[in-house]
Amino acid sequence: EAGVAQSPRYKIIEKRQSVAFWCNPISGHATLYWYQQILGQGPKLLIQFQNNGVVDDSQLPKDRFSAERLKGVDSTLKIQPAKLEDSAVYLCASSLDTGVGETQYFGPGTRLLVL
Amino acid sequence: GENVEQHPSTLSVQEGDSAVIKCTYSDSASNYFPWYKQELGKGPQLIIDIRSNVGEKKDQRIAVTLNKTAKHFSLHITETQPEDSAVYFCAAMGSWGKLQFGAGTQVVVTP
Numbered sequence: 001e002a003g004v005a006q007s008p009r010y011k012i013i014e015k016r017q018s019v020a021f022w023c024n025p026i027s028g029h030a031t032l033y034w035y036q037q038i039l040g041q042g043p044k045l046l047i048q049f050q051n052n053g054v055v056d057d058s059q060l061p062k063d064r065f066s067a068e069r070l071k072g073v074d075s076t077l078k079i080q081p082a083k084l085e086d087s088a089v090y091l092c093a094s095s096l097d098t099g100v101g102e103t104q105y106f107g108p109g110t111r112l113l114v115l
Numbered sequence: 116g117e118n119v120e121q122h123p124s125t126l127s128v129q130e131g132d133s134a135v136i137k138c139t140y141s142d143s144a145s146n147y148f149p150w151y152k153q154e155l156g157k158g159p160q161l162i163i164d165i166r167s168n169v170g171e172k173k174d175q176r177i178a179v180t181l182n183k184t185a186k187h188f189s190l191h192i193t194e195t196q197p198e199d200s201a202v203y204f205c206a207a208m209g210s211w212g213k214l215q216f217g218a219g220t221q222v223v224v225t226p
Contacts, residue, residue, distance in 0.1 A: 004158070042119075042204050042216030043159065056213060091158055098212055101147045101166060106158030 002026065004107030006092050012113045018080035021110045025073070025094030031055075032069055033104060034077050035091040043091055043106075049075065050098050079112075087114045117142040119207050121217030128224055134192040136220045138205035141186070147208040148181060148188050153219070154201045162203075163190070195224045 005024040013019050025032050031050050035043035046065065048055040051072040060067070064083070069075040079086055089109040095102040118141040128134045140148075146167035151159035165172045165179045165188065172179050176195075181188040192199055205217045 040218070042121075042206070042218050043214075044216070045213060048213070093158075100208055100212055101164075102212070103149070103161055103164070104214065106151075106160070108156070108158050 004092055004094055004105055006090075006107040006110055008110055009108065010111045010113075012115065013082055014115050015084055016081040018078065019082055019112065020079075021077045021090050021092075021112075023075045023077070023092030023107060025075070025092070026105055029094035029096055029105075030072070031095045031098045031102065032075050033093040033095075034067055034075070035093065035106075037089040037091055037109070039088070046077070048098070055098060082112075082114045084114050087112055117145060117207055117209055117213075117215040119205060119215050119217045121205050121220060123220060124218065125221045126223070128195050128222070130195060130197060130224055130226050132195055134190075134195055134199070134222055134224075136190045136203055136205065136222075137187060138189070138207075138217050139185075139187040140207040140215075142207070142209050143183075143186065145207040145209045148179070149206050149208075149214070150177075150179060150190050151204045151206065151216075152201045153204065159204060192222075195222075197224050197226055200224045 034046045037043045047057040049069040067077045091109045093104040093106045121138045149164035152162045153159045178191040202219045206214045
């Protein structure tokens, strides 16, 4: 079974530029998550989708971050404009469904460096 | 919201020895506690999990214990091997279905 796919793997941009990340979850997984992992810290949830609807985006900085999951499969996360503090690894994860005990499977992440 | 604290931040062990990582959580409603292993350049990978109706769970060299009264849970790795070297994260999930991660433990196993 193929895992969670993410691209690009690395991205270097200057502050105030925009950037987009793509995620393809495990086939059949209804729930998709985007996490931000700053160096030396654990992942922090940015947004959670159930199919193509948003379940939780309380930690998403909506003035600069946006995400969508059209058709309930692939998802994109965008940052515009980027700030220095956005330098982090952006992890996508998916699970079969939403609920306590649902195993979340992570992709390899996109490493973003904002200069 | 939930707050998860993890200790130690780094752990060096000799190959063959045991490693123990401890986590505490704040929300008594949390009832699912997974442990993830993250190798350099990769995403976190689930290695073991435990639910609140179980006090201990074991899978080969890895075991997890949960004390709901004290609100802490621990990961035990026995007979450590060099391939166990990685960053380990504990996490807690409450009824809202949101995972809160600890800050991670860098485990180094020296031959």
